[in-house]
Every structure is written in C-alpha cells, then in structure tokens.
Amino acid sequence: MMLRIKQTLLLLLVAVFVQAQVGLDQKLGVDPKVKIGKLSNGLTYYLRKNVEPKNRAELRLVVNAGSILESDQQLGLAHFVEHMAFNGTKNFKKQELVDFLEKSGVNFGADLNAYTSFDETVYELQVPTDSMQVFKKAMQILEDWAHQVSFEPVEIDKERGVIVEEWRLGRGADARMRDKYFPIILKGSQYAKRIPIGTKQSIEKSPYSQLTKFYKDWYRPDLQAVIVVGDIDIAETEQMIKDHFGKIPAAKTPRPRTKFGVPSFPETRTSILTDPEQPYNVIQVYYLRPEIPQSKTEKEYRASIVRNLFNQMMSSRLEEIAQKPEAPFLFGSSSYGSFIGDKDAFSLVAVAKTAKEISASVETLLRENERVKQFGFVQSELDRAIKSTLSRFENIYNERDKTKSAELLQEYIRNYLKGETIPGIEKEFEMHQKYLPTIQLAEVNALIKQWITTQNRSVVITAPEKDKADMLTATQVTALLNKPLGPLKPYEDKVVKGAILPVQPVAGKVVNEKKYPSIETTEWTLSNGARMILKPTNFKNDEIQFSAISWGGTSLYSDKDYVNASTASGVAQFGGIGDLDIQSLQKEMAGKNCFVSPSIANYMQGLNGNSTTKDLETAMQLLHGYFVAPRKDANMFEVLKQQMQVQMTNKDKDPGSVFADSVNYIMGNYHPRRKPFTLESIGQLDLDRAFDIYKDRFSNGGQFLFTFVGNFNLDTMKMLAEKYIASLPTSDKKETWKDVGIRYPKGQVNKTIRKGKEAKASVRLYFTGEVNEINEMDEVQLGQLTKALAIKLREVLREDAGGVYGVGVNGGFSREPVKSYSIGIQFGCAPENVDKLVDLVMEEVKNTKANGVPAVNIEKVIAEQTRSLENDVKENSYWRYRLEQNFFRSTDPTDILKAGDKIKLLTVDKTKELANRLFNENNMVKLILLPEQQ
Structure with a gap:
C-alpha cells in the first residue's frame, strides 16, 4: 500500500514537471484581438477595435528608419523629413492638412504629432470615428506621409528656421556634454555620430536633393507599418488600408536596412x-x-x-x-x-x-x-x-x-x-x-x-x-x-512591525444626505462637520480618485515662518505615519495600489489620492493617518534638507532655473514669499516648527470638503467614511485665508536677465489686472481666446517667420487674494530675433483688439474643446476636480452639465471685447532671458 502511494506521488510529480516544461516551451501567440496583415508591397498593418475613448481612433504611421541611416551629408535630415510631412503633400497643400484636422477637433501637438529617433520615425494622429469623412481623410493623410510629401523648395527653406529653433531649445549643459561623451562611450558606432536633431549647419545648408533622397531611400512600404486602434470597424478599416497603401509600388532596388550596433571593446x-x-x-x-x-x-x-x-x-x-x-x-x-x-x-x-x-x-x-x-x-x-x-x-x-x-x-x-x-x-x-x-x-x-x-x-x-x-x-x-571590496555583511531587511493607525478611530455618522440626480452625485454631511461629495462611476473598473480641501494654507503664518510653512507637508510625507517610518511604510504598502499625498498651498491645504477598489480601506487609513498620526522623523528631515541644499547649491548656474525664479519673483512684485529659496532659506528650516504647522493645518478635519469619484459602492463608502473621515477631530473654529499682500506688478515692466552660454533667448510677456467680478463665461472664453491666439501666433511666428519652434499662450482668472487675471505668452528664439518677434506678437494683440480672433480659429477652438469634452466627461479626474471646485466655492454643481453649451458661445465680437478689456499694454510685463555678454 505504502509503495503504491509513493509511486502515485512520484507519477504526480513527474506529471507536474512535464506540464511545467511543456508550458515553458510553449510559444507566445499574438493577442487574438489584434489583426496583423501584410500587403504584397511589404507594408505591415495592425488593427484592433477598442472603445476607450469612444468614437476615437489612434492612427500611426511607423517608419523603420531614423537618423542612424543618414549619410555624412544628411545629418538631421531624417528629422527634417518628419517636419516636411506637415508642410505640404500631394493632397494637402501647405497648412491644409493642419487646418482640416484642427477644424475637425484635432489638437495640434497633442492629437497630431510625430517624432524621430535613431532607428525609427513615428507619425501620430488621433481622430474622431463618428465622422466617416474625417476618418477617411485621416487615412489619406497617412498615405500622403508614406509616399507623397511635396518637398517644395520654398517650404523647405522656411522650415529650416523652425528646426534650428528646435535645435536651439535643446542646447545647454546636457547637450554640450553629450556631444563629448557620446563619441567616447559609443566609439566605433553610428550612434555616436547620428544625433537625430543634426547640427545647425546641416539644418541650414543641406541641399534639397539630400532631403528628398533620404525620403525616397527609406520611406517605402517594406519599412512601414500602419497601426489603427480605436472605435473602428475592422473589416472596413482593413479595406481602407488596402485601398490606400496597396497601390504604393514596392521599391525595385531597395537599399539594405542595416541594423547597427555598438562594437564590443575590452577596455x-x-x-x-x-x-x-x-x-x-x-x-x-x-x-x-x-x-x-x-x-x-x-x-x-x-x-x-x-x-x-x-x-x-x-x-x-x-x-x-x-x-x-x-x-x-x-x-x-x-x-x-x-x-x-x-x-x-x-x-x-x-x-x-x-x-x-x-x-x-x-x-x-x-x-x-x-x-x-x-x-x-x-x-x-x-x-x-x-x-x-x-x-x-x-x-x-x-x-x-x-x-x-x-x-x-x-x-x-x-x-x-x-x-x-x-x-x-x-x-x-x-x-x-x-x-x-x-x-x-x-x-x-x-x-x-x-x-x-x-x-x-x-x-x-x-x-x-x-x-x-x-x-x-x-x-x-x-x-x-x-577595487576588491572584500567580505561584506549580509543585508538585513529591517521591517518595523506596527500600525498605520496606532489608535483605532472612533466612528462618527453621516448626519445628512443630499442628492443631485442630474449629475448622479451625493453630498453627505458628517457628524464632525466635514462634507463629502460622492460620484460613483464606471469610467474605470478599478479606480477611485479623491481629494480633501480647506481654506488657510501658508497665508496664516508670518513671512518669517513661510519657509517652514511651505515645507511642512514635505516634512510630514518624509516622516511616515503612525508607528511606521517612511521605509517601513513603503514596505508595508508593497502590493497595494493606493496613494495619498498632503499639500499646503498659499491659501488652502488638502490632499490628493487614488486607489483601486480593493485597496480603498488602506487608502482611507493613510488619509486618516495624515490627519491624526503624522510622524516626525529627524533623520528624514535631514535628508529633506540635504535634497534642498543640493538643488540650491548650483541652481544659480542654470539659466532656465535663474529665469524661472526671476519671473516668479517679478510677477509677485518682489514679495518676500516669492523670493527664490536659497541655502540661507534652508538654514531657517526647523523640524519642530514645520511639524507643528503641518499638524495645525490638518487639526480640524471637520473643516474639509472630501470628494470621491470612481468605482465604489455607496454603502461600502458610507461605512469607511464614518470610520475614517467622520472620526477626524473637529472644532468650532472656522478658518479662512489671509491676504498677505501678494499682487501682480502694476504699470509697464521691462527686465532683461543675462544668463547662459548658448545663443538662445526666452521671452515672457504678461498682461495682468484686477477685476470687480469674475463671470464664469469670461473664465471659459478667456481660455478659448488664449487657445485661438496661440493658433494665430503659431502661424505668424513659426510658419510665416520661421522664428520659433513653438509658442505658448495661457490665461486665467484668480480669486485669491484679489479678483485678478493674467495672460502669458512664451516662446524661445535666437537672441537677435527677440525684438522682431515681440513686435509681431504685439501687432497680433493689436489686431485682435481691433478685429477679434479670426472666425476660422474660433471654429477650430470650439471643435477641439467639444471633442475634448466628449472624452473628459468620461474621466474620474475631470469630475473629481469640477465637483470639488463647484462645491468648495459654493457654485451650482449641476452647471457642469452646461460645459458643452458654453463652449459654443464664443464669437468674434466676444474675443474682441475680451481682448480690449484684458490686453492692457499699460499694465504689461516683458521679461527676456539672453545669454551672458562675452
């Protein structure tokens, strides 16, 4: 009997071993949801239906060719070709391609882009699929990129300036040192000599023939793949690919696509x-x-x-x-x-x-x-x-x-x-x-x-x-x-056994509930006075996003205490929670997908977090712990100070950091709280004071608004809320923020900062002012005005003048400490072009005040924002932020549903009125970063 049992066990072990070996030798197949095909000319395609986001498709043209294939006469031309694909093709003349897509709601830069690397070039396009006209045109665009780029000489020459500005933006300490160490560590390899951006000389001087030769040699179907993933009909899309790309002739005498490497070396x-x-x-x-x-x-x-x-x-x-x-x-x-x-x-x-x-x-x-x-x-x-x-x-x-x-x-x-x-x-x-x-x-x-x-x-x-x-x-x-390191001691995995919450919370209650059926949101008032906003969703299967917010922030402390107040949340995060220092907490959290981070801003404090459904209680424990059981750790405080000291020690050598700090200080009208941190500032840090400020800011949990959005059950959430949020300490003290006197500068301010070795300039233009009231429609439409102006300035400064790689325009209103607004325009350029480009910007601002934004650009902004909103309203992050802000600022939360209608109300006259009201040249700041004078 015993022998038979042993034999049976042996057979079972052998069977398990054989089964494991069979599994290990098994070939990995292809996901059955992906369809892969190959056309007779060699082009490969990948298709997959995926409905997130709905009515959208991601299209890619992947070219198995990059800068590594350039000849010595073609440095940077793989990247140059990529640029030219957006500057005219057989079916889309200059700007027609971008114009059509922007009018269809495609955002240039976000949904429409490309990149060139050593070994590949990839063209990126996200388009709506509920418009067959747009989807078909998008496929035509991909085909044009694949073999029908125009390369008109006048456009090539105009694009040289744009690419030089992209090259210029990348120059600095990193690039200078990379230019020196790449030839050493990659010696004997093409990679040492083929940085994708090329050189300034190659960009400016390369002949047209070399550019078109690179395109002809390497843009061919056997080195290309078309990938379409999205809310599509697979059979219909496959036929479109065959129709568009099947007619491209295969190369008759294709150049070999060499796979380059790095030779081995003994030293x-x-x-x-x-x-x-x-x-x-x-x-x-x-x-x-x-x-x-x-x-x-x-x-x-x-x-x-x-x-x-x-x-x-x-x-x-x-x-x-x-x-x-x-x-x-x-x-x-x-x-x-x-x-x-x-x-x-x-x-x-x-x-x-x-x-x-x-x-x-x-x-x-x-x-x-x-x-x-x-x-x-x-x-x-x-x-x-x-x-x-x-x-x-x-x-x-x-x-x-x-x-x-x-x-x-x-x-x-x-x-x-x-x-x-x-x-x-x-x-x-x-x-x-x-x-x-x-x-x-x-x-x-x-x-x-x-x-x-x-x-x-x-x-x-x-x-x-x-x-x-x-x-x-x-x-x-x-x-x-x-160097021989000799015998070492084994690593000791120190794990402190303890609890995130040493003292179990005494649960409170949900004492009031209000429903908002139109937005499927519930508001709870808890027994300690805290409010909770809850919106269960199925946008994600396993995601919950949450936040807490209340008034106060660093504004409640003196200027002398500002360094400690602004660092207090970092002190708490570095300290751990409850019985667990930061290392033990990290080990305790292994395998748990949740995150909570406290913060203290100028006029408010709070926290942000996210969690999976199964780890929600752990996330709630962390949330509760950051209120009642933050941990003070002298060693980690020293680590935090060391990190800040290293950041400060050489910060004044980096032109970008110096300029950013200068902009912040000047735009805060030289308020002491806007002065850049220095080594002296770090010397003012005090662990006890920073920790006390943190505890003070989070001592009254009943004052906070908590917002939860995601895949959760209200009954489960109620139990967790009563245990971990209704139990937070509270007091009758109602806090608000304090006006410490930070304002935008008034009048005309012109400052030039000189820093850096490279021949590059950065320009910042700001229009600011105070207002009596902030109208919600003004907020929406100021955002639209800046987007429309960005499109126009891209056309003027980049496409026409060839003076910048990109231009950013942003603007918004602020309610604290006073009702005000700011509109910023930023770009980088050659130092000698600063005045000319600033004049072009001011001319466009003047034109906008006189005539409003061109109707075509309004059409583009409305289309892009409408399309973006279709996706945004299916994101937990969108609803978490909008609900938090509406409830926190006591505005009607159901107005969130009107966002789509508000987007469509922008008119040329409205942009003209806004421009005249907000673009005040008499209250303007012009800040320029130029290289140091030699």
Whole structure:
C-alpha cells in the first residue's frame, strides 16, 4: 500500500514537471484581438477595435528608419523629413492638412504629432470615428506621409528656421556634454555620430536633393507599418488600408536596412566632464551586453519577469540607502535593460550630494551590487517584489476593457520595430499568476554574476565646472571599479512591525444626505462637520480618485515662518505615519495600489489620492493617518534638507532655473514669499516648527470638503467614511485665508536677465489686472481666446517667420487674494530675433483688439474643446476636480452639465471685447532671458 502511494506521488510529480516544461516551451501567440496583415508591397498593418475613448481612433504611421541611416551629408535630415510631412503633400497643400484636422477637433501637438529617433520615425494622429469623412481623410493623410510629401523648395527653406529653433531649445549643459561623451562611450558606432536633431549647419545648408533622397531611400512600404486602434470597424478599416497603401509600388532596388550596433571593446571607457551650467554631480556606469532577444516562449517571458524582480529589489535597497542622512548620494539606481542598438546594459546611476562624494557614491553602488553577489537577496524582499508585480498586473488586467487606445498601440509599435511579443494582457496576467510563485531566490541572485564584468564597461561623470578640482581621473575611476571590496555583511531587511493607525478611530455618522440626480452625485454631511461629495462611476473598473480641501494654507503664518510653512507637508510625507517610518511604510504598502499625498498651498491645504477598489480601506487609513498620526522623523528631515541644499547649491548656474525664479519673483512684485529659496532659506528650516504647522493645518478635519469619484459602492463608502473621515477631530473654529499682500506688478515692466552660454533667448510677456467680478463665461472664453491666439501666433511666428519652434499662450482668472487675471505668452528664439518677434506678437494683440480672433480659429477652438469634452466627461479626474471646485466655492454643481453649451458661445465680437478689456499694454510685463555678454 505504502509503495503504491509513493509511486502515485512520484507519477504526480513527474506529471507536474512535464506540464511545467511543456508550458515553458510553449510559444507566445499574438493577442487574438489584434489583426496583423501584410500587403504584397511589404507594408505591415495592425488593427484592433477598442472603445476607450469612444468614437476615437489612434492612427500611426511607423517608419523603420531614423537618423542612424543618414549619410555624412544628411545629418538631421531624417528629422527634417518628419517636419516636411506637415508642410505640404500631394493632397494637402501647405497648412491644409493642419487646418482640416484642427477644424475637425484635432489638437495640434497633442492629437497630431510625430517624432524621430535613431532607428525609427513615428507619425501620430488621433481622430474622431463618428465622422466617416474625417476618418477617411485621416487615412489619406497617412498615405500622403508614406509616399507623397511635396518637398517644395520654398517650404523647405522656411522650415529650416523652425528646426534650428528646435535645435536651439535643446542646447545647454546636457547637450554640450553629450556631444563629448557620446563619441567616447559609443566609439566605433553610428550612434555616436547620428544625433537625430543634426547640427545647425546641416539644418541650414543641406541641399534639397539630400532631403528628398533620404525620403525616397527609406520611406517605402517594406519599412512601414500602419497601426489603427480605436472605435473602428475592422473589416472596413482593413479595406481602407488596402485601398490606400496597396497601390504604393514596392521599391525595385531597395537599399539594405542595416541594423547597427555598438562594437564590443575590452577596455573601460571613461568620460569625465564639467560644465559651468551643470547643476548636479551625476555618475553613470554601464556594463554593456548583447541584447537579450524578445521573448518568444513562456520560458523567455518568465526570464524577463525574473530580471524585473531583480530591478525592483535592487532599486528598493538603493532607495533605502538614499533615505539616510549619511548616504553619499541623493538618488541611486541599479538595473538591467535595453541600452542602444544591439546592446543591453546593466546600469548604475547616482546623483552624488557633492563632487567630493562622487567616489563614495560609486563605491556604494558597487558595494551593494557586490553584497547581492556574495549573499543574494532575502526572501522577504522577493515576497514584496512579487506582491507588487502581481498587484500591478492585476490592476492592468482589471482595466483591460477600459484601457486607452493610445496605451495599447505602443506595444504594437515595439512589435513591429523590435519584435516584442504581444500576447495580450489576459495571457500576460495568466503567466504572472502561474510563474511568479515558482521563482526562487537563487534564480534572481544568479543574475548579477553574469552582468558585472571588466569588459564593455563605460563610465560617464558630469559635474559643475566649479568642482573640477575634485573630479576623479580616468585612471582613478577604473581603479575604483576594479577595487576588491572584500567580505561584506549580509543585508538585513529591517521591517518595523506596527500600525498605520496606532489608535483605532472612533466612528462618527453621516448626519445628512443630499442628492443631485442630474449629475448622479451625493453630498453627505458628517457628524464632525466635514462634507463629502460622492460620484460613483464606471469610467474605470478599478479606480477611485479623491481629494480633501480647506481654506488657510501658508497665508496664516508670518513671512518669517513661510519657509517652514511651505515645507511642512514635505516634512510630514518624509516622516511616515503612525508607528511606521517612511521605509517601513513603503514596505508595508508593497502590493497595494493606493496613494495619498498632503499639500499646503498659499491659501488652502488638502490632499490628493487614488486607489483601486480593493485597496480603498488602506487608502482611507493613510488619509486618516495624515490627519491624526503624522510622524516626525529627524533623520528624514535631514535628508529633506540635504535634497534642498543640493538643488540650491548650483541652481544659480542654470539659466532656465535663474529665469524661472526671476519671473516668479517679478510677477509677485518682489514679495518676500516669492523670493527664490536659497541655502540661507534652508538654514531657517526647523523640524519642530514645520511639524507643528503641518499638524495645525490638518487639526480640524471637520473643516474639509472630501470628494470621491470612481468605482465604489455607496454603502461600502458610507461605512469607511464614518470610520475614517467622520472620526477626524473637529472644532468650532472656522478658518479662512489671509491676504498677505501678494499682487501682480502694476504699470509697464521691462527686465532683461543675462544668463547662459548658448545663443538662445526666452521671452515672457504678461498682461495682468484686477477685476470687480469674475463671470464664469469670461473664465471659459478667456481660455478659448488664449487657445485661438496661440493658433494665430503659431502661424505668424513659426510658419510665416520661421522664428520659433513653438509658442505658448495661457490665461486665467484668480480669486485669491484679489479678483485678478493674467495672460502669458512664451516662446524661445535666437537672441537677435527677440525684438522682431515681440513686435509681431504685439501687432497680433493689436489686431485682435481691433478685429477679434479670426472666425476660422474660433471654429477650430470650439471643435477641439467639444471633442475634448466628449472624452473628459468620461474621466474620474475631470469630475473629481469640477465637483470639488463647484462645491468648495459654493457654485451650482449641476452647471457642469452646461460645459458643452458654453463652449459654443464664443464669437468674434466676444474675443474682441475680451481682448480690449484684458490686453492692457499699460499694465504689461516683458521679461527676456539672453545669454551672458562675452
């Protein structure tokens, strides 16, 4: 009998083993919801029906060609071709393409865009599908991009200026140092010589023939894919693709599409660079390896899961170190992943606190990797990583029918370009459920021995120029990497056992309920005086968004206390909650998908959060804890101060930071609370005072308005609300905010700030003023006016003058501390073009005051906002914010339903009236950033 039992058990074990092996060897298929086809000319297409968002489709033309294929005479021309696709095609003359799409509600830049990388160029288009005319035209646009771009010489020459301005925007310390270290760490590779933007000379001087040659050579059907994901009819869309793209002739003598790589090398390549404008000490160490092929079988997919677990656990260890005052770095990372070309890399990255701590930062990274090499991880680390991974995939799986089309198609792009497998979330979740429990520590621990070698090793260190004397030499860096670390102690996974809430709340009650049927919203008044606004939705299957808000903020404290008041919420977040310090809280939250963050602004305080349905009670505990059980931690306070000190130390060297701080200070009329933080400011920080201010701001939970929107049950929410929100402390004191005297400057202000080495300028123009009343329609229509003006200025400054890459216009009203408005216009350009472009802006402002916005641009704005609103009203975030603001400011919440009607009321006359009322040249600020005078 015993023998028979043993034999049966043995057979069962063998069966399980065989079944596992069969599973591991199984090929990963393609998600059955995706249709993949190939035309006779070689073009590939991907189709998938997806109804989020409804009546929309995401279209992509993917070209398997980028800057890596350029010849020495074509630097930057892959990117130049991309620009020309928007400047005239066979069926759409200059601006017709953009005009048609904008009139159809497509937002240029958001829904209509493209990018060029080393190895690919991708054209992006989101269009409505409830208009077959627009959908068909969109398909024609994709076809035109694929083989019918016009390349008219006059348009090429006009676009040179636009691309030069894009190049100019990217110049700075990062670009200057990249230009030096790319040729070192990528030596012998095309990638070292083919930065997609090209050079200023190549953009300005490249002949037309080289541009059209690149297009002819590489824009061909065997190197292209069309991807359509959205609310579409698959058969109908497939026929449209065949009709449009099937007629494109295949290349008769196609140039070979070479796959470039980075040659192996035996030495350690080192690039140690300083720059006057570099704000941080950054260390990057790369151990290059042949890329791991994309997973084709379940065995290979399981191996990728193991690598991801390693990355999680290693990052957690280094994050734990960074959260100690004695750590040499602010941030440390160690992970395996794709690098460039045919190479993966095991990467070590750190931001050292000072230049003198670069060596210690490198040693710390190496030591922690060596510790894993000697002792491996511990089981509790693996358990947490598995829980977090499984929870993340469970959430994605739960949202599988509510996933946005734009998110889905990224996988299909990678499938076409890199061969990434696309089995679908159902299969991926199934594999994670099946394989995560089978992964052993030994598997994860074995990886690092494969990755750290003395060959194919590159090091990049970038630092502020003032720290040049403290830089390591290349010889010292190599010696540091080769230095034996000796025997180390095993890692100790310290887990503090305790509670988020040491004292269980004494539940209160919902004492009053009011329904708003038209917006499916409920308002509760709780026994402690707090109010809750609740809107259950099914926009997402597994998402709840929430907030809390009340009046007060930093305004209630003196100017002397401002530094502590404005930092108080950070002190609380760094401290942890209840019995748990920040590290223990992070470990406790492993596998839980919820987040809560408190904040204290100028005139109010509150918190924002989100959660899955199953983790809602944990989110409520965090919410409650940030009110009643914040934790004061002296060590983490020191870490917070160190982070701020590092940010401040070299901030005055970065032109962008100096200009942003100057703009903020000037626009606050030099109020002491708008003065940029300095090292001296950080010296004023006091843990006890900041913590007391935080507790004071969150001491009266009954004063807050709480807003919850998402997939929840009102009965369940009532139980949680009574336990965790109605139980918050309250008082009879009714607080509001205080006017501390911050105002916009009055009159005409003209300031020029000189900072930076690059020949680039930044321009900010502001029109401000105070008003007696703020009309809701004025708020809506001021937003529309700025959008319409942005379209016009894009045409004038970019398309006609070729003087900018982009121009931003924004505006709005403020109610605190006084009723006022601000309209801002921003752009970057060449220093010599500032006056000319500012004059063009002012001319357009004058024209708008005289004639209003052109009717065609009003049509575009109304179309785009109408289309956007169709999507917005199906987002939890939209309703959370709108409900919060309407109830908090005591306006009719049912007005939210009128948003669509209000959008359509804008007229030319209204824009003219608004422009004359708000564009006051006598109350205007002009701020210019120019390079330092040589």
